[in-house]
Amino acid sequence: MIALIGTRSALYVTSHLFSNHWALSAMNRLVPEDIEAYAQAHSMLESDLCRALREETQRRMAAPQMLVGPLEGAFLKMLTQLAQATSVLEIGMFTGYSALCFAEALPPEGTVLTCEVDEESAALARLYFARSPIGKKIDIRMGRAIDTMRNLKGPFDLIFIDADKINYVNYYRRALDLLSPHGLILIDNVLWDGAVLKQPAPDEKTAAIQELNRVVSGDPRVTAVLVTVRDGILVIRPQSRMPIV
Numbered sequence: 001m002i003a004l005i006g007t008r009s010a011l012y013v014t015s016h017l018f019s020n021h022w023a024l025s026a027m028n029r030l031v032p033e034d035i036e037a038y039a040q041a042h043s044m045l046e047s048d049l050c051r052a053l054r055e056e057t058q059r060r061m062a063a064p065q066m067l068v069g070p071l072e073g074a075f076l077k078m079l080t081q082l083a084q085a086t087s088v089l090e091i092g093m094f095t096g097y098s099a100l101c102f103a104e105a106l107p108p109e110g111t112v113l114t115c116e117v118d119e120e121s122a123a124l125a126r127l128y129f130a131r132s133p134i135g136k137k138i139d140i141r142m143g144r145a146i147d148t149m150r151n152l153k154g155p156f157d158l159i160f161i162d163a164d165k166i167n168y169v170n171y172y173r174r175a176l177d178l179l180s181p182h183g184l185i186l187i188d189n190v191l192w193d194g195a196v197l198k199q200p201a202p203d204e205k206t207a208a209i210q211e212l213n214r215v216v217s218g219d220p221r222v223t224a225v226l227v228t229v230r231d232g233i234l235v236i237r238p239q240s241r242m243p244i245v
């Protein structure tokens, strides 16, 4: 069952496919569409497999806008390579688009461990991962990500957080324990359609993202940049002994 609820100028899609906390806006573009298209046209190309997965996700899933898409996917690949990552942990796989981007950017021995709760999304991801040897780098862990993270050892070179917003601060705190000293944490949707500017927060997800942004920017253990790609990505690295001034 899908409920469509008009609010502001946005379309809100709520589906029983996602947890009670999971209601995602169709995402107003913060970056104008023609600028985004221009940036995409002048960035790393999306692979054929990613394109096919994106198109099938758009045909079959209730909230296809949840996948990061070609421009953010290219950005994730670039950061994976710059970090010289060999191990990636992803919180929130959906149909596997960003997991595939990471797997494509990793060296042959690289691994992606990705967490998901929704069986229908995971079934589509498995179909596409099986189509390429690159898919063998990806290990899907079903169940609540916070439980999966509790039982992981790490360290991971890159941790991408893109699941239920309510748990963002919990994911960030656990991610810091699991991160290698030279690693990167990336957190998606930290502008939340621009709603983070609103005071007081209009709902609990917006409040959770505002809290995350406050916690990260005030955390002396890390340095961070909030990058205005798509819906906002926090790029976080552990503070080195020689702080950048």
Ligand SMILES: C[S@@+](CC[C@H](N)C(=O)[O-])C[C@H]1O[C@@H](n2cnc3c(N)ncnc32)[C@H](O)[C@@H]1O
Residues within 6 Å of the ligand: 018, 019, 022, 066, 067, 068, 069, 091, 092, 093, 094, 095, 096, 097, 098, 099, 115, 116, 117, 118, 121, 143, 144, 145, 146, 162, 163, 164
């Ligand atoms: C925004 S989507 C991820 C998109 C994905 N990174 C991509 O670019 O293709 C968020 C995903 O997190 C999953 N999710 C929500 N709550 C979760 C939880 N507690 N544990 C694990 N996954 C969860 C949802 O089912 C959904 O598929």
